Amino acid sequence: MADIPDAIVLKRDRDLEGREGEIWVRRVILLLLTALSIAALLNVFGQRPSTSTAAAPAATLELNAPTHLRSGLLWSARFDIQAHQDIKKAILVLSSSWAESTAINTIEPSPVDETSDNGKLALTLGPIKAGNRYLLFMQFQTNPTNVGRRSRSVELFDGTTRLLGFDQTMTIYP
Amino acid sequence: MDIALRAVVLFAFIFVITRVIGRRELSSLAPFDLILLIIVGDAVQQGLTQDDYSVTGAIIAVGTIAVLQVAVSYTSFRIPFLRPVLEGNPIVIIEDGNPIEKNMRRERLTVEEVLEQARQNQIASLDEIKWAVVESSGKISFITKS
Numbered sequence: 121m122a123d124i125p126d127a128i129v130l131k132r133d134r135d136l137e138g139r140e141g142e143i144w145v146r147r148v149i150l151l152l153l154t155a156l157s158i159a160a161l162l163n164v165f166g167q168r169p170s171t172s173t174a175a176a177p178a179a180t181l182e183l184n185a186p187t188h189l190r191s192g193l194l195w196s197a198r199f200d201i202q203a204h205q206d207i208k209k210a211i212l213v214l215s216s217s218w219a220e221s222t223a224i225n226t227i228e229p230s231p232v233d234e235t236s237d238n239g240k241l242a243l244t245l246g247p248i249k250a251g252n253r254y255l256l257f258m259q260f261q262t263n264p265t266n267v268g269r270r271s272r273s274v275e276l277f278d279g280t281t282r283l284l285g286f287d288q289t290m291t292i293y294p
Numbered sequence: 295m296d297i298a299l300r301a302v303v304l305f306a307f308i309f310v311i312t313r314v315i316g317r318r319e320l321s322s323l324a325p326f327d328l329i330l331l332i333i334v335g336d337a338v339q340q341g342l343t344q345d346d347y348s349v350t351g352a353i354i355a356v357g358t359i360a361v362l363q364v365a366v367s368y369t370s371f372r373i374p375f376l377r378p379v380l381e382g383n384p385i386v387i388i389e390d391g392n393p394i395e396k397n398m399r400r401e402r403l404t405v406e407e408v409l410e411q412a413r414q415n416q417i418a419s420l421d422e423i424k425w426a427v428v429e430s431s432g433k434i435s436f437i438t439k440s
Contacts, residue, residue, distance in 0.1 A: 134386040
């Protein structure tokens with residue numbers, strides 16, 4: 121046998137005795153990384169939007185927005201209101217979690233008025249005639265420090281009368 | 295605080311990744327590997343500092359990574375039984391001119407690739423090699439018979 125180089129232990133470094141587990145640890149971690157990529161493809165970590173709908177005799181509201189986000193992400197929400205009856209003063213009320221640690225880049229078309237309704241964001245859209253559709257687009261950017269899980273709500277009012285609404289859970293990954 | 299936390303998480307993640315993907319990938323810097331390295335660096339930077347363009351942010355990020363790097367190095371130096379986990383052990387792939395198939399397969403190395411490395415060390419054939427060892431850095435060390 122050739123002279124063994126210093127610090128080389130043949131049992132350990134040539135015969136790999138006691139190192140059988142190393143390869144399996146490597147394989148398991150690689151498997152976990154693959155699972156992570158597959159989960160990302162399946163939208164587990166956001167940002168693909170999903171649609172939620174609330175319906176009432178007076179109107180239907182469809183919200184198209186991602187419920188799973190990541191910090192720093194730019195994203196948009198589309199509020200699609202279809203009036204079945206005349207709505208004299210449509211007001212979209214969003215819970216504060218929509219704006220908490222989130223930059224609202226733009227709201228199109230601009231609401232007629234923006235106020236606070238007991239801590240919620242109240243966007244006055246104006247009248248919507250029966251059979252008409254009102255599309256509101258909002259562009260957001262989640263702040264890098266905004267991480268966690270919280271609920272957000274959307275409500276549609278006609279003046280002071282609540283027509284419909286729903287809650288969602290929003291998850292923000294770091 | 296957030297940047298320091300992100301630096302810790304990313305440091306740990308990159309550490310695990312470099313230990314898992316194997317030494318061979320780390321030691322070679324072919325053009326494709328070099329481009330990948332830049333892409334990985336860019337992706338990590340964005341996750342690390344995000345929209346923070348401040349000098350304070352950069353100092354926190356670099357400082358945290360430096361401290362972690364020294365901590366890993368010191369741990370490896372002071373606690374010998376953790377050294378194989380933190381740095382890895384060498385693997386003998388050639389003994390007396392004979393390739394050790396099991397070990398080469400484990401490192402995803404072919405005889406041709408070993409010979410290519412050998413030629414770069416002015417070694418013409420396997421017969422001249424007494425020992426070839428894949429070091430924990432991924433580089434192959436050759437000890438010739440002469």
